[in-house]
Every structure is written in C-alpha cells, then in structure tokens.
Amino acid sequence: MAGYVPGEQPGTDRVVKLNTNENPYRCSPAVDRAVQEALERGLQRYPNPMGEAFRQKASEVLGVPADWMMCGNGSDDLLTIVTRAAVGQGQLLRLPYPSYILYKTLAELQGARSEEVHFNHDWSLPATFGKSANDLRLVFLPNPNSPSGTVAPPEEVLDLAERLPCPLLVDEAYVDFAQRNCLDLVARCEKILVSRTLSKSYALAGLRFGYVVAQPHVIEHLVKVKDSYNCDALSIAAATAAIGDQVWLADNRAKILATRARLAESLGKLGFKVTPSEANFVWVTHPEQPVRPLFERLKQQGILVRYMDYPGWGDGLRISVGADEQIDVCLQRLAAMM
Amino acid sequence: MAGYVPGEQPGTDRVVKLNTNENPYRCSPAVDRAVQEALERGLQRYPNPMGEAFRQKASEVLGVPADWMMCGNGSDDLLTIVTRAAVGQGQLLRLPYPSYILYKTLAELQGARSEEVHFNHDWSLPATFGKSANDLRLVFLPNPNSPSGTVAPPEEVLDLAERLPCPLLVDEAYVDFAQRNCLDLVARCEKILVSRTLSKSYALAGLRFGYVVAQPHVIEHLVKVKDSYNCDALSIAAATAAIGDQVWLADNRAKILATRARLAESLGKLGFKVTPSEANFVWVTHPEQPVRPLFERLKQQGILVRYMDYPGWGDGLRISVGADEQIDVCLQRLAAMM
Numbered sequence: 001m002a003g004y005v006p007g008e009q010p011g012t013d014r015v016v017k018l019n020t021n022e023n024p025y026r027c028s029p030a031v032d033r034a035v036q037e038a039l040e041r042g043l044q045r046y047p048n049p050m051g052e053a054f055r056q057k058a059s060e061v062l063g064v065p066a067d068w069m070m071c072g073n074g075s076d077d078l079l080t081i082v083t084r085a086a087v088g089q090g091q092l093l094r095l096p097y098p099s100y101i102l103y104k105t106l107a108e109l110q111g112a113r114s115e116e117v118h119f120n121h122d123w124s125l126p127a128t129f130g131k132s133a134n135d136l137r138l139v140f141l142p143n144p145n146s147p148s149g150t151v152a153p154p155e156e157v158l159d160l161a162e163r164l165p166c167p168l169l170v171d172e173a174y175v176d177f178a179q180r181n182c183l184d185l186v187a188r189c190e191k192i193l194v195s196r197t198l199s200k201s202y203a204l205a206g207l208r209f210g211y212v213v214a215q216p217h218v219i220e221h222l223v224k225v226k227d228s229y230n231c232d233a234l235s236i237a238a239a240t241a242a243i244g245d246q247v248w249l250a251d252n253r254a255k256i257l258a259t260r261a262r263l264a265e266s267l268g269k270l271g272f273k274v275t276p277s278e279a280n281f282v283w284v285t286h287p288e289q290p291v292r293p294l295f296e297r298l299k300q301q302g303i304l305v306r307y308m309d310y311p312g313w314g315d316g317l318r319i320s321v322g323a324d325e326q327i328d329v330c331l332q333r334l335a336a337m338m
Numbered sequence: 339m340a341g342y343v344p345g346e347q348p349g350t351d352r353v354v355k356l357n358t359n360e361n362p363y364r365c366s367p368a369v370d371r372a373v374q375e376a377l378e379r380g381l382q383r384y385p386n387p388m389g390e391a392f393r394q395k396a397s398e399v400l401g402v403p404a405d406w407m408m409c410g411n412g413s414d415d416l417l418t419i420v421t422r423a424a425v426g427q428g429q430l431l432r433l434p435y436p437s438y439i440l441y442k443t444l445a446e447l448q449g450a451r452s453e454e455v456h457f458n459h460d461w462s463l464p465a466t467f468g469k470s471a472n473d474l475r476l477v478f479l480p481n482p483n484s485p486s487g488t489v490a491p492p493e494e495v496l497d498l499a500e501r502l503p504c505p506l507l508v509d510e511a512y513v514d515f516a517q518r519n520c521l522d523l524v525a526r527c528e529k530i531l532v533s534r535t536l537s538k539s540y541a542l543a544g545l546r547f548g549y550v551v552a553q554p555h556v557i558e559h560l561v562k563v564k565d566s567y568n569c570d571a572l573s574i575a576a577a578t579a580a581i582g583d584q585v586w587l588a589d590n591r592a593k594i595l596a597t598r599a600r601l602a603e604s605l606g607k608l609g610f611k612v613t614p615s616e617a618n619f620v621w622v623t624h625p626e627q628p629v630r631p632l633f634e635r636l637k638q639q640g641i642l643v644r645y646m647d648y649p650g651w652g653d654g655l656r657i658s659v660g661a662d663e664q665i666d667v668c669l670q671r672l673a674a675m676m
Contacts, residue, residue: 023382032377035572039370043544043576044361046537073411073546076565088449089427102566109563111426199384206381206571208411224341225447227414228440233544234373234572238381 007306016326019304021146021174021281023203024323025255027238028248031204034241038234047233050223054231054240058211061243062183067216070223071231071239075173075197075210079106079140082169082193082212085225086138087112094139096129098147098310100171103140112137118313123150123275130163139164142171144178147308147318149277154182161191167218169193173210174279176201176253177260183213190215200280201249202242209239256280260321266331267319270338285316289338297337303330341443345644354664357642359484359512359619361541362661363593365576366586369542372579376572385571388561392569392578396549399581400521405554408561409569409577413511413535413548417444417478420507420531420550423563424476425450432477434467436485436648438509441478450475456651461488461613468501477502480509482516485646485656487615492520499529505556507531511548512617514539514591515598521551528553538618539587540580547577594618598659604669605657608676623654627676635675641668 007020051071059066072078079102087093089111095103097116107114115136117129123145141160144151152160161168172194175181185192197210209231212222231239242248264274264282272284285291295307295317309315319330345358389409397404410416417440425431427449433441435454445452453474455467461483479498482489490498499506510532513519523530535548547569550560569577580586602612602620610622623629633645633655647653657668 017383020384022384026380026382031381035373035377038544039373042364043369044364044541045355046358046360046543047546073415073570074565074567076567077411080565084447109422203382205384205567206376208385208567208570227412227418229412229414229543229546232411232546232570232573234576235570238572 008304014302016303016322016329018320018322018326018330019306020205021200021279021320022205023200023252023256023280024326025203025252027203028242028245030241030245030248031238034237035234038237043233046229047231047236049228051231051236051239054211054236054243057240057244061246064183064186064213068186068219069211069213070219070226071236072210072212072226073230073235074199074208075171075195076102077208077226077230078195078210078212079103079169079171081222081225082167082195083107083110083138085222086167088137091135091137092133094129094133094136096125096141096145098308098313099140099142099145119145119148123148125152125156125160130160132165136164137166139166139168140171141168142173143182144174144277144279146174146279146281147283147306147316148275149174149279149281149283150275151178151180151278154180154185157182157192158185158189161185161189164191167191167193169195171195173197174200176249177256177280178278186213186215190218193218198239198242201253203252204238204242207235207238209235256321259324259327263319263321263327263331270331270334280321282319282321283316284319285314291315291317294334294337298330298333301333303333305330346642352640354641354660354667356658356660356664356668357644358543359538359617359658360543361538361590361594361618362664363541363590365541366580366583368579368583368586369576372575373572376575381571384567385569385574387567389569389574389577392549392574392581395578395582399584402521402524402551406524406557407549407551408557408564409574410548410550410564411568411573412537412546413509413533414440415546415564415568416533416548416550417441417507417509419560419563420505420533421445421448421476423560424505426475429473429475430471432467432471432474434463434479434483436646436651437480437483438478457483457486461486463490463494463498468498470503474502475504477504477506478509479506480511481520482512482615482617484512484617484619485621485644485654486613487512487617487619487621488613489516489518489616492518492523495520495530496523496527499523499527502529505529505531507533509533511535512538514587515594515618516616524551524553528556531556536577536580539591541590542576542580545573545576547573594659597662597665601657601659601665601669605672608669608672618659620657620659621654622657623652629653629655632672632675636668636671639671641671643668
C-alpha cells in the first residue's frame with residue numbers, strides 16, 4: 001500500500017500557502033500564556049491521560065458532559081482510534097467520494113475493505129450511503145466535506161445514522177466555519193460520534209489536538225484503544241486555553257467567512273464554477289478550461305493551492321481561505337492567466 | 339478486553355511519586371527556550387511531518403543518519419506503529435515475562451496472539467526466546483527491562499535477532515541509565531529496531547516524544563502506518579533542544595545513578611533482595627515478608643511506589659529513582675515498618 005500523502009509543507013515562508021486549509025492567523029494569545037505556565041510547572045511528569053483540563057473547559061463551552069469526550073493527538077489520532085476500535089481485518093468501512101482520502105488509508109492499514117459511495121453531483125448524499133451491507137462496521141462522513149465544503153444537514157445525518165447498522169463518525173474538522181453542526185445528535189443516537197480538531201478554526205495545526213464526542217459507553221471503549229498518554233502537557237494546556245477563548249474564535253471566524261465570500265465571488269467572476277462552501281476553503285472547477293495548468297503555473301509563482309483529480313468524478317482546485325493579501329495575490333495571478 | 343492501565347497519576351504535588359519512573363528533575367533549560375521560540379513562530383501551520391529538525395540533531399548526536407529514524411508521539415506511539423506494521427490479526431507477537439504489560443495489550447488490539455516467554459530466574463533470556471514459531475511476526479525486548487532493570491548484552495541481542503524469523507524491537511526506554519546499548523546493531527541486522535523515549539532520561543514525560551532507529555527501508559514502511567503529523571511543533575522543538583544538550587543529560591544521569599546506588603544499598607540493608615538495576619528504578623522482593631502491605635502502608639503515607647504481582651512469577655516493589663530527599667523519606671518509612 002502507498003500510505004496517505006498529506007499536502008505539501010514547504011520549509012519556507014516565501015510561498016503563499018493555500019493548499020492545506022490552515023488558518024492564516026495566529027492563535028489566541030491565551031494559548032501562549034497557557035504554554036508558558038505549563039513550562040513553568042515542568043514537563044518531567046506524565047500528562048493527565050484523559051486531558052481532563054481540556055474536557056472540563058470544553059464541557060462548559062459546548063454543554064457536553066466531560067465523560068462524553070475523548071481527546072486526541074489531532075483528529076487523525078481519533079480517526080485512527082475509532083477505525084481500530086470498530087473495524088477488523090476483512091470488514092467494511094464506508095466513506096463518501098470524493099472526500100478525505102485518509103479514511104481509505106485507515107481501512108487499508110486495518111486490512112479492512114472500504115466502499116466509496118459517490119456523492120450526487122450537487123454534493124448531496126445518495127440514499128445508498130445509509131444502506132446496510134455485510135460486515136459494514138463504520139461509516140465516515142466529513143461534514144463539511146472536503147474538497148467541496150458542503151454540508152449534510154443534521155436532520156439528514158440523524159436519519160442516516162438511524163438507518164445504518166454501525167457507528168457513523170461525523171468528522172467536523174471544518175464545522176466552526178459552517179452554519180450548523182451535529183453535536184446535539186450524539187445524545188439522540190448512540191451510533192453517532194462527532195470528531196473535531198483545533199487545527200483549523202483555532203489556528204493550531206501545529207499543536208495536534210482534537211476531540212471526539214460520543215456517548216459515555218462508546219468513549220470508554222475508545223479509551224482502551226488509545227495510547228495511554230496520547231496528548232502532551234503543552235498541547236492540553238494550549239487547547240484548554242484556546243477553546244476557552246470563544247471571543248477569539250468568533251472574531252477569527254468572521255474574518256475567514258468574509259474573505260471566503262470575497263474569494264468565492266471573485267472566482268465566479270473569473271469564470272470558475274464555485275461550490276458554495278461552509279468550510280475554510282473553496283472548491284472550484286472550470287466549465288471551459290483545464291485547471292491543472294493553472295495549479296502548475298500558480299505553483300511556479302510560489303502560490304500553493306491544492307489540485308485534486310478524482311477518477312470517475314473529475315478534477316478541480318481547492319483553495320484555502322488565507323489572509324486577504326494572500327487571496328488577493330492568488331486572484332490577481334489567476335486573472336492574469338485566464 | 340481490559341486495555342492497558344498505566345500507573346497512578348494523582349493530581350497533587352503532595353505525594354512522593356516513585357511509581358512511574360519519571361525523572362525527578364526539571365528538563366534542560368534549552369527546552370524552555372526552544373518552546374518559546376516555536377510559540378513565537380506561531381502554531382497555525384502543520385508541523386514538519388517527519389520532525390526533521392529533531393532527526394538532524396539526533397543524527398549529529400547519535401551518529402545515525404537521519405533517514406534511519408522516525409519520530410513518535412512518545413514511544414507508545416512507536417510501539418503501536420511497529421505492531422500495526424508487522425502483526426496481523428491472528429498472528430503472533432512475543433514478549434518476555436515479566437516485562438512491559440503494554441506489549442500484550444498491543445497484540446490484543448490487533449486481534450493478534452501473544453506469547454510470553456519467562457525470563458530465567460536471574461533475569462537472563464532463555465534460548466526459547468529466539469526460536470521460530472508459526473506466524474511469529476514481531477518480538478519485543480525491553481532493554482533494560484522493567485520491572486527488573488536488567489539488561490541483555492548487545493552480543494546476545496544480535497544473536498537473538500539473527501535466529502528470529504521476524505523483526506526484533508529493542509525497547510530502550512531506559513537505556514541512558516545503562517552501561518551499553520544496541521544502537522550499533524541496527525546497521526548489522528535489518529531485523530533489529532531500537533526505540534527510545536525522551537520521557538525518562540531527558541525528564542520529558544509530559545512532552546510525549548520518542549524515536550525509533552531502523553534501516554531506511556524499514557523506516558519507509560513504518561512511515562506509511564504513522565499518522566501524517568504524529569508529533570507537534572512544540573514537542574519537535576523541545577525534543578530537538580533536549581537531545582542537543584548532552585551536558586545536561588550527562589549531569590542528570592550522574593545524579594540518578596548516584597541516587598540509585600544509594601537506594602539499592604539501603605534497600606539491601608533493610609533485608610530486601612535487590613536486583614542490580616541499569617534503569618532509573620529498582621526492583622526488590624523480600625525473602626521473608628510479604629511486600630504488598632509495605633506498598634499499601636507507603637501509599638497511606640503519601641508515598642507511591644509500584645507494587646507488581648506477576649502470576650507464576652511472584653510479586654515485588656518497583657521503586658523509581660527520585661530525588662535524594664524523596665528517596666530518603668521512602669527509606670525512612672520503610673525502615674520504620676520492617
């Protein structure tokens with residue numbers, strides 16, 4: 001097998017990096033202070049195995065009891081844990097297509113099978129996504145989805161989970177940029193798990209911190225699979241401070257959404273077909289010209305966007321919502337090419 | 339399955355904590371500066387997926403090429419990755435007994451079988467530890483071992499690896515407190531992998547950082563199994579600074595070894611049978627009296643040591659080498675009980 005290959009991470013600041021959906025802004029200053037305090041307490045002791053400080057703070061912020069949450073070393077860690085807990089060798093994992101390629105890799109690592117169910121062409125989910133199947137053990141639903149930035153409404157997600165014979169993990173990595181989320185569904189259906197990350201909306205991709213919300217008996221089961229100390233003392237302190245600063249989150253979200261609207265509108269004016277996005281990126285195709293050369297010419301000019309080619313579906317560009325000046329440069333260069 | 343249960347982590351500083359082999363001293367001050375600098379660079383970007391800065395520095399320090407190393411979120415992450423890469427459902431994983439119970443849990447999580455080979459009563463390895471077996475896919479050897487603190491000499495480890503039909507992971511979590519290590523063997527035998535952690539000898543249990551050394555084609559295979567960004571930007575910076583400060587390491591090691599010698603000698607005078615240790619803990623049994631009540635009475639007095647009862651082998655106390663004043667308190671209380 002090939003393994004999952006993440007987007008490019010060039011070792012320089014001289015590129016305009018719009019390819020891996022990072023937040024262009026610095027995180028809340030509360031994070032810096034919390035890390036400083038954790039350093040002062042010292043690092044020689046093991047961290048709290050459950051990241052209890054984060055769970056308590058997140059519980060207050062989200063209105064979810066602490067024992068309904070498990071922390072992870074980024075949401076990749078959580079997706080790995082859930083896959084290992086639910087899917088055995090030869091069993092089946094379902095994901096929509098096109099979506100996050102990692103889900104398929106996780107199945108391969110388990111020696112499991114995966115089934116990709118194609119989105120409808122308007123990025124809605126076909127009814128087959130909720131069908132039973134032999135040995136189906138886990139379904140992943142990124143919501144908002146990548147690369148499309150589209151959302152399945154909570155009512156539909158609940159209906160889907162009720163029809164499925166297995167857990168449904170709703171990957172809400174981008175949900176803070178959306179209008180609605182599925183957190184409330186967890187209490188209504190034990191099959192629903194919701195995963196979140198602080199990488200995107202809290203501008204902490206460098207920190208590796210996420211959490212999954214599920215009913216307590218599900219969390220207990222997942223805890224047995226995770227590494228004993230999967231989150232470190234600095235990241236627990238940082239994440240606790242970050243989720244505690246909801247004023248920062250609201251301000252950052254407003255900036256990203258304003259830039260996203262401008263980016264989408266400008267790309268439309270350039271002739272792209274723009275998928276309405278509820279995430280911090282925009283997916284575009286072009287009805288008349290191939291987009292791959294655009295990606296390559298942008299890259300030559302130090303502007304990284306993500307080119308995705310999905311066999312049986314088509315290709316497009318996924319452009320992360322950077323800072324206004326980054327988006328301006330990207331748009332100017334694209335305009336000059338078209 | 340029950341999952342692995344780590345040693346107790348009380349949420350208070352008022353206990354004398356000698357139960358989880360943490361280093362009692364603060365890490366190198368270079369770590370604090372490096373974390374501070376990483377914070378100043380910002381956390382909004384993904385970290386380098388391979389922890390390249392650490393690999394470069396460790397390469398200089400250890401004399402091992404950078405592409406012979408993979409970083410992990412603590413050595414637990416590395417042990418998990420190696421198990422997932424090597425052992426499929428129903429296949430066999432071997433470990434010595436008594437040793438680190440986690441190895442057995444890792445097999446269970448894979449749906450694999452595990453075979454515990456008993457140490458000889460002098461903690462040497464029996465010849466059967468190197469025998470072939472149907473579907474044997476991985477052998478773990480903690481070296482120094484826990485709870486004994488004993489070491490299999492490198493010549494014996496090489497011979498063992500050459501006889502085995504599968505990879506041998508030498509878990510050197512405690513090796514910086516020993517006389518010799520197995521790092522040089524990796525170049526001599528592609529079946530040998532050596533894992534290390536910064537938790538113990540670099541006083542960074544709170545940080546979660548380890549690395550595994552293996553031949554490059556083995557590393558390439560392991561990289562496919564790890565999460566894309568398994569180490570965060572702060573821990574990579576901290577670990578790089580820590581391994582770069584070998585003066586701190588030598589000084590800390592000298593302190594721990596001096597305290598260990600005093601602890602071992604004093605426990606011997608109290609009538610315990612003390613296993614000669616090359617780690618930062620000491621394993622003791624008592625020829626005449628049960629040790630469990632000693633553990634319990636110490637705990638009542640706020641002194642945590644680890645009581646281990648190994649069915650078919652016997653029980654004992656594993657006492658971490660704390661600071662001198664912690665060891666003094668522990669010894670005084672033990673003396674009063676005996």
